[in-house]
Amino acid sequence: MTEVNLAQTSSTLEILIAAELAEPSDPRVVRMAGAIAAQYGAAARAVLFYGSCLRTAELEGQMLDFYLIVSDYRAAYGKSWLASANRMIPPNVFPFGYDGLAAKYAVLSESDFSRLCRPEASNVSVWARFAQPARLVWAADDTARKAAIAAIAEAPATMAALTPQATSNDPLDLWRRGFALTYGAELRAERSDRSGSIVDFDPDHYRRLSAALSSAPPAKLADLDARWRRLRRNGKALTLIRLAKASLTFAGGIDYLAWKINRHAGTAIEVRPWQRRFPILGALILLPRLLSRGAVR
Structure with a gap:
């Protein structure tokens, strides 16, 4: 993706992403997000709610998914080994319970979050998730809010740049094919049709993304086949490494x-x-x- 295209696309996408991130969430989710952030004091910058519980609005008996964005890992953990683990193999993942609900949250620094939403990311883990709907359920201040919006606006542009050219006029085709590729680039337990069902949960979200991207379509990146081979190789190996690390951070x-x-x-x-x-x-x-x-x- 060229820098010019990225700049043109981001301004349109950021308006759309900001509006979607600001949509209301269940008050229990908002309270849980605040409790997660409170553990990290001034290091906490933003908390994002995403995933299957957002899509279905089912909370009881489920595992809610959050991302906690922090200023940096040393500020979040002090001199703990967790800071090094988060820096070397982001993110760290922790369990969390609050008000009768169960959750897990992943920790990323603001700089890592921005980097992992962009096309140069070595794996799909972050940008594939934030091309999907999300809610910004807690922010430390307006600067933190704007940084989260700017990072997330990169995610759908990244998917568009990495997904091969559509052969259909259906604007949803891009996202179905993109998510199918990202599911193949991680070790996933979900059914093979799950990537398509993500789009079907909220097709209007993806139509709005397509419309925003159409004003300045991101250039397709070169050598997509080679890129996806690397992403699949990196993603599957990273899944195993993160699993091993989670055994130390995730009771x-x-x-x-x-x-x-x-x-x-x-x-x-x-x-x-x-x-x-x-x-x-x-x-x-x-x-x-x-x-x-x-x-x-």
């Missing part, structure tokens, strides 16, 4: 992994006591079985 992480796979893939995985004691080893032994059954792809 009960292997139980959450089993719950999510059972929910999305229709399996009946049971976590054994030894796997809870040695979650990294347990997950590495479990993964080949899941791949052979097609439970994760």
